[in-house]
Amino acid sequence: MKLDLAPRLRAEHLTIRRGARTIVSDANLALNAGELTVLAGANGAGKTTLARAMAGLIPCEGRITIDGTALTAMSARERARALAYLPQGHEFHWPMSVAHIVALGREPHADPFSRTSTDDRAAIVRAMEATSTDYLADRIVTTLSGGERARVALARALATDAPVLIADEPIASLDGRHQLMIMELLRDIAHRGAAVLAIIHDLMLAARFADRVILLDQGRIVANDEPILALTAERIAQIFNISVHRVETPDGPLLLPSRPL
Amino acid sequence: MASDPQGRLLTVLLAALVAVLFAVSLMTGPAHFDAGIVMKALVSDQGVASIIVHDVRLPRTLLATLIGATFGIAGAALQGLLRNPLAEPSLFGAPQAAAATAAGLMAFGLVSPTSLAVPLGGILGALVSVGALVAIAGRHASLTMTLLAGLALASLAGAAIALILNLAPNPYIALEIAFWLLGSLRDRSMIHVWIAAPFMIASWIVLAANARAFRALTLGEDAAASLGVDVGRVRILVVIGVALGVGAAVSVAGAISFIGLVAPHLVRRFYGSDPTRTLLPSALAGAALLLAADIVVRLVPGPLEIKIGVVTALIGVPFFLAMIFRERRVLEEAP
Numbered sequence: 001m002k003l004d005l006a007p008r009l010r011a012e013h014l015t016i017r018r019g020a021r022t023i024v025s026d027a028n029l030a031l032n033a034g035e036l037t038v039l040a041g042a043n044g045a046g047k048t049t050l051a052r053a054m055a056g057l058i059p060c061e062g063r064i065t066i067d068g069t070a071l072t073a074m075s076a077r078e079r080a081r082a083l084a085y086l087p088q089g090h091e092f093h094w095p096m097s098v099a100h101i102v103a104l105g106r107e108p109h110a111d112p113f114s115r116t117s118t119d120d121r122a123a124i125v126r127a128m129e130a131t132s133t134d135y136l137a138d139r140i141v142t143t144l145s146g147g148e149r150a151r152v153a154l155a156r157a158l159a160t161d162a163p164v165l166i167a168d169e170p171i172a173s174l175d176g177r178h179q180l181m182i183m184e185l186l187r188d189i190a191h192r193g194a195a196v197l198a199i200i201h202d203l204m205l206a207a208r209f210a211d212r213v214i215l216l217d218q219g220r221i222v223a224n225d226e227p228i229l230a231l232t233a234e235r236i237a238q239i240f241n242i243s244v245h246r247v248e249t250p251d252g253p254l255l256l257p258s259r260p261l
Numbered sequence: 262m263a264s265d266p267q268g269r270l271l272t273v274l275l276a277a278l279v280a281v282l283f284a285v286s287l288m289t290g291p292a293h294f295d296a297g298i299v300m301k302a303l304v305s306d307q308g309v310a311s312i313i314v315h316d317v318r319l320p321r322t323l324l325a326t327l328i329g330a331t332f333g334i335a336g337a338a339l340q341g342l343l344r345n346p347l348a349e350p351s352l353f354g355a356p357q358a359a360a361a362t363a364a365g366l367m368a369f370g371l372v373s374p375t376s377l378a379v380p381l382g383g384i385l386g387a388l389v390s391v392g393a394l395v396a397i398a399g400r401h402a403s404l405t406m407t408l409l410a411g412l413a414l415a416s417l418a419g420a421a422i423a424l425i426l427n428l429a430p431n432p433y434i435a436l437e438i439a440f441w442l443l444g445s446l447r448d449r450s451m452i453h454v455w456i457a458a459p460f461m462i463a464s465w466i467v468l469a470a471n472a473r474a475f476r477a478l479t480l481g482e483d484a485a486a487s488l489g490v491d492v493g494r495v496r497i498l499v500v501i502g503v504a505l506g507v508g509a510a511v512s513v514a515g516a517i518s519f520i521g522l523v524a525p526h527l528v529r530r531f532y533g534s535d536p537t538r539t540l541l542p543s544a545l546a547g548a549a550l551l552l553a554a555d556i557v558v559r560l561v562p563g564p565l566e567i568k569i570g571v572v573t574a575l576i577g578v579p580f581f582l583a584m585i586f587r588e589r590r591v592l593e594e595a596p
Contacts, residue, residue, distance in 0.1 A: 052483065055487055056487075057483055057486050057487065076489040076490070076491060077489045079489070080487060080488050080489035083487070084487065085483065085484065085487035086484070087480075087481060087483040087484050087487075089481070091479075091480055091481035091484070092479060092480065093344035093345075093478070093479045093480075093481070094344070094479045094534040094535070094536055095534045096479060096533055096534050096535060097533060100533055100535065101479070101480075104476060104477055104479070104480060104488065105488075107473075107476070107477055107488045107489065107490075108488055108489045153480075156480065156484075160488075
């Protein structure tokens with residue numbers, strides 16, 4: 001049975017508007033230390049908007065706190081140390097080395113005039129070992145495959161050593177094996193004490209790896225629970241307009257999408 | 262990671278190259294003086310030698326150094342901000358806008374060419390054009406969008422210059438402006454140096470102060486923001502920094518293009534493509550390139566001196582074409 005987990009990031013009454021349109025309305029959620037939370041919802045449900053607001057990247061109504069301190073009361077540097085954000089798409093614009101890219105995760109800790117510290121080096125090595133990217137250290141990031149880029153992007157976010165990690169579609173456009181690898185990695189990171197939120201489209205993987213699933217439907221949170229309780233066939237039919245079969249396997253219950261409704 | 266011996270050595274070599282070219286530039290001209298006399302003439306009264314070295318060659322050499330460095334650092338900073346190796350102040354119309362404003366002020370006799378209003382007007386023109394570019398191309402500034410918006414702005418500034426020449430009160434002024442627009446460091450005095458230098462140095466300071474953000478921006482704007490970079494502030498400050506430097510440079514020397522594209526590209530690979538570390542070497546490479554070009558125009562024999570802007574464009578345009586050719590695959594994939 002699960003322990004009572006400590007909420008790291010708490011979002012209360014978040015409402016996000018863009019012009020006249022309300023993208024997210026009155027969202028309440030907590031990211032707990034030691035938990036991998038998956039945020040799922042149909043295209044356009046407001047997942048990315050909610051994630052960006054929680055990362056402090058866009059303004060919103062309501063209150064976001066990390067360990068009790070309001071996000072708006074933190075300096076950009078304090079926020080960057082408390083929360084790592086991995087955006088969609090894994091952009092790398094310059095042909096820099098992988099080691100150099102991962103080191104960018106240490107920017108929030110860096111003094112303008114000091115060199116890389118031993119703490120920095122240790123964190124970079126840990127992040128690269130965790131993501132199995134250490135053998136890529138000297139490779140040029142723009143020459144890597146999609147799966148390698150996804151792992152390097154994650155290593156960069158991990159190098160910050162932030163207690164909260166928010167990852168927007170970290171497994172989009174990856175093949176099956178890499179999807180499983182990244183999901184396992186996110187779960188391991190959480191189980192070692194971080195509060196992790198990942199936006200995932202694949203409900204099967206969400207059910208398989210998440211400790212908690214939050215479902216977003218047209219900007220409203222309609223479920224926030226253990227995967228088995230959140231991902232009911234009725235709810236999936238209602239939100240995603242698909243029918244699923246629940247299959248018992250040695251790895252636990254799996255959801256198999258069956259057909260569009 | 263933060264520094265490596267190869268990059269440092271190259272930085273030192275580039276600085277030495279600038280120093281050598283600076284000295285050669287002081288010795289280049291129709292009147293021949295020995296190196297010893299030139300150095301003495303700089304600091305003490307050596308009669309004719311002092312007048313020529315001090316009043317003719319020194320301003321020209323100082324301007325070549327300052328302007329080359331300004332274009333180099335401005336190009337490197339714009340490339341860092343837009344995450345795009347083809348970004349260059351003159352591709353976006355900033356120098357053209359500065360030239361149009363300065364030409365307008367001169368054509369209608371509002372101010373004398375040595376007045377502080379010329380560089381100030383030039384800076385304002387450059388500021389408006391770079392601001393418009395960022396506003397039009399938008400936050401996610403794709404390659405295609407940025408180049409198209411820049412082309413439009415450069416064309417608009419070109420049309421404004423044509424209009425000014427068209428409406429110039431007399432043909433003598435029109436011809437004067439047309440020649441000025443070709444870009445030259447000839448017949449500039451220390452007054453020009455004093456007018457432009459503060460703006461250029463201010464631009465270096467503004468750009469260098471924001472350089473650290475370029476490294477994080479390689480991950481895109483959201484990731485950079487999550488690493489503590491105030492992306493909006495950096496964007497505005499870089500735009501202001503580029504406009505300050507380029508505006509001042511163009512206002513005293515006319516249109517000198519492509520240094521900002523060529524200089525960062527020459528040095529980047531030696532600094533691990535780190536857009537932050539590329540700034541200083543780009544400034545040094547820019548200064549060396551413009552000093553060399555200005556020495557070349559004085560050595561080419563002929564009744565008329567070739568304008569330095571013509572030389573940089575003649576070298577820069579084929580270089581730009583070569584870069585487009587190399588980036589062809591990326592450009593064809595662009596949305």
